[in-house]
Amino acid sequence: MATNTETRVSSSAATGGADAPAEGSHPETSAAQANGSQAHGDAPEPRATSNRSTTPGSEGFKEYIGSGWAPRDDALPAAREQAPYAATRRQKLSSMYPGKRLIVPAGSLKQRSNDTDYPFRAHAAFAWLTGWGSDSEPGSVLVLEPTGDGHEATLYFRERAGRDSDEFYANPEIGEFWIGPRPSLAQVAADLALATRGIAEVDDVVAAADADTLIVREADAALTREVDERRQGAAPDDQLARDLSELRLVKDDYEIGQLRLAVEATARGFDDIIASMANITQHERGERVVEGVFNARARADGNAVGYDTIAASGPHACILHWTRNDGPVVPGDLIxxxxxxxxxxxxxxDITRMLPVGGRFTETQFLVYEAVREAADAAFAIVKPGIRFRDVHATAMEVIAKRTAEWGLLPVTAEQALEADNQHHRRYMVHGTSHHLGLDVHDCAQARREMYLDGVVEAGMVFTIEPGLYFQPDDLTVPEKFRGIGVRIEDDVLVTADGAERLSGDIPRTAEDVEAWMARLA
Known part of the structure; x- marks a missing residue:
């Protein structure tokens, strides 16, 4: 269960580790840029920091720093593995919108503080349609221009500046002195097997926007405002967002392969946590140490974490989206x-495991854990093409109702609790059992209910199964021995032609296997 607060579109660049921009830059235009009034073709001005800049602005300096460089490596790469998959996805979208101009922005840099930004992450729809991932260029825009027999796809982005430009050395947001080498139009065109143009030319696309122009609205607010002004109102953009979500419900072979890689790296991250448990328990904010250990693995083996890590020890496990992670990790508790x-x-x-901090489950912890695992196993057992997605949750809830009734926690029978007008057992599990997984941790979130919750499961879908039981420390409806225990078990599941595969099945799940796992690594 990932937290819902993950940043969709954030950014890269300045880290505050050096003086930013050169004297002679134009910080007074930064306010216009922040308000979205700057033309796309203009180089973005760095934030107003000239009051502390020490970069020389003399002509002698400019001439000297712009000379004496070795030739760039302008070799064209072979098309990346995902390029043909992205082309197929664009064709599917094109067939749904004949005659419509489609604008899909990557999104822009998001300010974290003063002149520092969040790590950039392109919008999922943009990444899906282009094949660009962590190397996406901020501010890029994909345009599908209608033609007589479909669409012509063009990727607009800011090409690298020449070394004779002050942008090269003086702009900490896009200058190569600050953020490293950037690609040329030709290199990106070869890499993605996609036509490219300079970002300045996207202004012509915006100028031509009309009632037949649609845009992914949430990706770039400033660009969306410009398009709205041109077409004098919003077109059915929500339908475009919906269709892009629904097209991603079934994963292609490339996507499934990438999800396998992500799960494998996550398994190594869990191993790292167990191996570090002695240090974790000695720190007064051990949950932070857990988070740091896992984040190190995410950066070493991937791009980052897919969402804010939840490291919830003891009663914090009863808080569904506990991401503060500032508590101790105490032997005898579960984390x-x-x-x-x-x-x-x-x-x-997106995987959840419960670890007994001291290496062994107590009798009560074991009882709750095995009830949750039973619910997860029951839900997994019914997964195959043709069932309704909501049946996965319903099956897990039958077990949760049964066990909580057996323990005397419900004022009614399990059968009565399961009735739509009752749901007493949901006091102890208020969240859903499953969500789709992919480019977004809560993937395909704008799909219609009839395609998502009430949709028919198909081969190639990937989703989580994550039942839980949460007994709040102050819940007087449960015996004292249960209070403060929270348990969730979450696996990532691929629907196959005749059933399902637990992509995370190699990560220990049973109580006995978890104890053996901890003994082996600790």
Whole structure:
């Protein structure tokens, strides 16, 4: 269960480790840029920091720094593995929107503080349609221009500046002195097997926007405002967002392969946590140490974490989206770790495991844990093409109702609790059992209910199964021995032609296997 607060579109660049931009730059235009009034073809001005800049602005300096460089390596790469898959996806979208101009922005840099930004992450629809992942260029825009027999796809982005330009050395947001080498139009065109143009030319696309122009609205607010002004109102953009979500419900072979890689890296991250448990328990904020250990693996083996890691020890496990992670990890408690590595392609795992901090489950912890595992196993057992997605949740809830009734926690029978007008057992599990997984941790979220919750399961779908039981420390409806215990078990599941595969099945799941896992690595 990933937290819902993950940043969709964030950014890269300045880290505050050096003076930013050169004297002679134009910080007074930064306010216009922040308000979205700057033309796309203009180089973005760095934030107003000239009051502390020490970069020389003399002509002698400019001439000297712009000379004496070795030739660039302009070799064209072979098309990346996902390029043909992205082309097929664009063709599917094109067939749904004949005669419509489609604009899919990557998104822009998002300010974290003053002149620092969040790590950039392109919008999922943009990544899906282009094949660009963690190397996406901020501010890029994919345009599908209608033609007589479909669409012509063009990727607009800001090409690298020449070394004779002050952008090269003086702009900490896009200058290569600051953020490293950037690609040329030709290199990206070869890499993605996609036509490219400079970002300045996207202004012509915006100028031509009309009632037949649609845009992915949430990706770039400033660009969306410009398009709205041109077409004098919003077109059915929500339908475009919906269709892009629904097209991603069934994964292609490339996507499934990337999800496998993400799960494998996540398994290594869990191993790292167990191996570090002695250090974790000695720190007063051991949950932070758990988070740091896993994040190190995510950065080493992938792009980042797919969402904020939940490291919830003891009663914190009863807080569904506990991401503060500032508590101790105490032997005798359980720690709930909900974490996923995001691959360079942006595909993410989402896995939860419960670890008994001292290496062994207590009798009560074991009882609750095995009830949750029973619910997860029952839900997994019914997964195959043709069932309704909501049946996965319903099956898990039958077990949760049965066990909580057996323990005397419900004022009614399990059968009565399961009635739509009752649902007493949901006091102890208020969240859903499954969500789709892919480029977004909660993937395909804008799909219609009839395609998602009430949809028919198909081969190639990937989703989580994550039942839980949460007994709050102050819940007087449960015996004292249960209070403060929270358990969730989450696996990533691929629907196959005749059933399902647990992509995360190699990560220990039974109580006995978890104890053996901890003994082996600790």
């Amino acid at each position: 709930l770790i909900d974490a996923g590595v995001e691959a360079e392609s942006y595909y993410t795992a």
